[in-house]
Amino acid sequence: MQAKHKLEVQRRERTGSRYARRARAAGRLPCVIYGHGQEPLHVETDHKQAIRYFESGERLFDLALQGESKAETVLLKDLQFDYLGNNVVHCDLVRVDLDEVVEANVHLHFVGEAKGLKHAGAILTHSITELHVECKVRHLPEEIRVDISGLDTGHPLLARDIPLPDGLELKAEGDVVVAQVTVTKAADETAEGATTEGEGSEPEVITAKKEEEGEKKD
Amino acid sequence: MALMPKRVKFRKEFRRVRDRKATKGNYVAYGEFGLQALEGCWMTGRQIEAGRIAAQHYLKRQGKVFIRVFPNKPISKKPLEQRMGKGKADVEYWAARVKPGTMLFEIAGVPEEVARNAMARVARKFPVKCRFVGRRLSA
Numbered sequence: 001m002q003a004k005h006k007l008e009v010q011r012r013e014r015t016g017s018r019y020a021r022r023a024r025a026a027g028r029l030p031c032v033i034y035g036h037g038q039e040p041l042h043v044e045t046d047h048k049q050a051i052r053y054f055e056s057g058e059r060l061f062d063l064a065l066q067g068e069s070k071a072e073t074v075l076l077k078d079l080q081f082d083y084l085g086n087n088v089v090h091c092d093l094v095r096v097d098l099d100e101v102v103e104a105n106v107h108l109h110f111v112g113e114a115k116g117l118k119h120a121g122a123i124l125t126h127s128i129t130e131l132h133v134e135c136k137v138r139h140l141p142e143e144i145r146v147d148i149s150g151l152d153t154g155h156p157l158l159a160r161d162i163p164l165p166d167g168l169e170l171k172a173e174g175d176v177v178v179a180q181v182t183v184t185k186a187a188d189e190t191a192e193g194a195t196t197e198g199e200g201s202e203p204e205v206i207t208a209k210k211e212e213e214g215e216k217k218d
Numbered sequence: 219m220a221l222m223p224k225r226v227k228f229r230k231e232f233r234r235v236r237d238r239k240a241t242k243g244n245y246v247a248y249g250e251f252g253l254q255a256l257e258g259c260w261m262t263g264r265q266i267e268a269g270r271i272a273a274q275h276y277l278k279r280q281g282k283v284f285i286r287v288f289p290n291k292p293i294s295k296k297p298l299e300q301r302m303g304k305g306k307a308d309v310e311y312w313a314a315r316v317k318p319g320t321m322l323f324e325i326a327g328v329p330e331e332v333a334r335n336a337m338a339r340v341a342r343k344f345p346v347k348c349r350f351v352g353r354r355l356s357a
Contacts, residue, residue, distance in 0.1 A: 105357065203226045
C-alpha cells in the first residue's frame with residue numbers, strides 16, 4: 001500500500017481535554033503522532049476529511065504539517081470513540097517507513113455466495129471483520145478478499161484457512177472463526193444460564209444454601 | 219415469560235447509581251446492525267422479551283437476533299398500602315441496567331432496510347429513546 005492522500009494537520013499549541021473539546025466543536029479532530037524514538041506530536045486535522053478517508057479504508061497517509069516542509073509517512077494506529085461508540089473523538093498515528101515491518105488490522109471483504117446459504121433458515125455470521133497481520137508497510141493491503149462460495153454448514157472458515165497475499169503473516173490466532181453458516185433455531189429459545197418466570201419461581205441463591213449447611217454443622 | 223438468572227449470590231441488592239454513560243457494550247459486536255439506547259433505565263425482563271418477540275415476528279426466521287442485555291438486577295417493591303419500614307420488600311421483577319450508549323439488540327444476516335424496520339418495532343417496546351446503528355470504524 002502506498003499513501004494515496006495527504007493528511008493536512010496543524011500543530012496543537014495547547015493540549016488537554018478542555019482544548020480537545022474546543023477543537024472538536026470547531027470541526028477539528030485531535031490526533032497524536034508518535035514513533036521512531038521521536039517526541040510525540042499533538043496535532044489536529046479536519047474531522048470530516050479524516051473520517052471520509054478512514055471510512056474508505058485508508059490507513060497510510062503522507063503527513064503535511066502546516067508550516068513545516070518535513071515529509072513523513074504515518075499509519076493509522078488507533079481510534080477513540082465517545083460513549084455512544086460511533087463518533088471518533090481522537091486518533092493515533094504512528095510514524096512508519098515503507099520498508100518497516102508493522103502489525104496492523106486489515107479489513108476482510110467476503111466475496112461469493114456461501115453454498116450453505118441454500119438451506120432454509122441458514123445465515124452467514126462473521127464474528128470478526130478484520131484480521132491481525134504482520135507485514136512491511138508497502139505490502140499492507142487495503143483489504144483481503146475472502147472467497148466464501150465453498151462455505152457450508154458445520155464447516156466454519158478459520159483464520160488460518162484464509163489465503164494471505166504475499167508478504168503478509170498472520171498474527172491472530174489461527175483457530176479463530178472468521179465466518180460460518182449457521183441454521184437459526186426456533187424463535188422461542190432463551191439465553192444460556194437464564195430461566196423464565198414460569199419455570200422456576202425464584203433463582204437459586206448460592207449464599208443462602210451455604211448458610212443452611214453451616215447451621216447444620218453447628 | 220420474562221428472563222431472569224438461574225443462580226444468584228444474593229436475593230436482593232441496593233439500587234445503586236444510575237446516571238452514568240456506557241463505557242463497554244456500546245458498539246455492534248456480533249451482528250451487522252444494532253439498536254442503541256440513548257437514555258438510561260432499568261429495563262425489565264418483560265420489556266426485553268417483548269422486544270425479542272417483536273423482532274422474531276417481523277423477521278420470520280430470517281437472520282439472527284442477538285440480545286446484548288440481560289436482566290440480572292433484582293428490583294424489590296413494597297405492596298400497596300404498606301407502611302414504611304419492616305425490612306426490604308420482596309423481589310417484584312428483574313431488570314437490566316441500561317446506560318446511555320448501551321447496545322440492546324443486534325441483528326445479522328438481513329439487509330439494512332429489513333433490520334431497520336425490525337429495530338423500529340423493537341424500539342417501541344422499550345422505555346428509552348433508541349437509535350439504529352451499524353458497525354463502527356476500526357483502525
